[in-house]
Amino acid sequence: MDMTVERIGTTGGGARPRGAARAEGRGVRPRGVRGHVVRDPELAEARRRSILLAAAVLFGEKGYEAATLDDIAQAVGITKGGIYHYFLSKEDIFYEIRVTAIKDALTRLEDILAQGHPPAEALRLAVSDLVSHVLDSPLERHANVLRTPPSLGRRKRQAIRQLQRRYEAAIQHLIAQGVERGELVARDAKLAAFTLLRSALGVATWYREGGPWSRDLIVAQVTDQIMEGLVRR
């Protein structure tokens, strides 16, 4: 997965794969965050994600500073020790929430780009993908409404920002290509990319499961509304 993501954007670097993900690539037994052997990587990943989701919801509800590791453990129904099996600290959990969500989105964007559509069509698929996953993935939805806390530490904040920039740069590139080919209209592709992404991810701020609209109506209308804003008439 990380190999795939590396191909997007030009800034390079970004967050490094960790724990199980890193070990998998080398063909050795995966190791956890504390160096222990992970016997069932799939189960470990599912537990890891359930902790991330519970924490993302809590950070959104109570605020990052106010939410404690005890709150998170209680929400997942495990002990604080159980959390330390997967994460080093609350800071580490916040970091992994954001990195996991952005990497997931980058992987999917890479898949769309690999399909070789014209830029406007690839952009439409990317927008639709983002909106869909905000609706379908609670982790992505809750991760997207969190602001990075300043107490997070400079290295982690920069790593998150760098991953975000890779996503933004890929969207900006699609828009610029679309403008060049006369499919799209935008005076400044980067500004257009920012506006597009805030519209698509903004769904996370108001969407509630069981709300008045079907998932498919939201995906279709938000995607249309965003794309019509850029398509040449």
Add this chain to the structure above:
Amino acid sequence: MDMTVERIGTTGGGARPRGAARAEGRGVRPRGVRGHVVRDPELAEARRRSILLAAAVLFGEKGYEAATLDDIAQAVGITKGGIYHYFLSKEDIFYEIRVTAIKDALTRLEDILAQGHPPAEALRLAVSDLVSHVLDSPLERHANVLRTPPSLGRRKRQAIRQLQRRYEAAIQHLIAQGVERGELVARDAKLAAFTLLRSALGVATWYREGGPWSRDLIVAQVTDQIMEGLVRR
């Protein structure tokens, strides 16, 4: 100002005018939050706003829970007692940040509606107004990136939400009118209003003074991008 705002939307109620604003309407000498006579209402309002802005910046930087009244007093260059002259508590400051920003925006929207433009044109002016003020008013910009802390108390949270709903309802109404008259396209006017507002206010999440784009380019392009997404072809 509160009279003007009352004319928008149908939900009624909302935040009540307070302190100086309430007294002004009755033709008596304005009184502050602690019942004292305000000698210079204009100066008092300027000081009140400087506290709100400093607090909004701090809440954004440190998080609401982590920021203290001492931090805010230090940022404004006054004593904590100086803050208590204008606000009852940190909670009260957060509440006033949001209410002041939304009421300012509602007052301007009312002015636009009073000009009697066709719906699509009124909507374009409203979008341009929102984006402009996110750029021109630091209070509006910083207020717009804050999430209401759950510790705020139910009544205050509901009052903020109700003011927001009045703004959303007015935009939704403009879109619905535009669709009816064949000027605009939207399957669901409320969903379109949410998407439009997230795009316009989303500028607050990335805008930095002294950035690469002129104010006028941002206002023009974001407004065009949002409006083109709804205008009938």
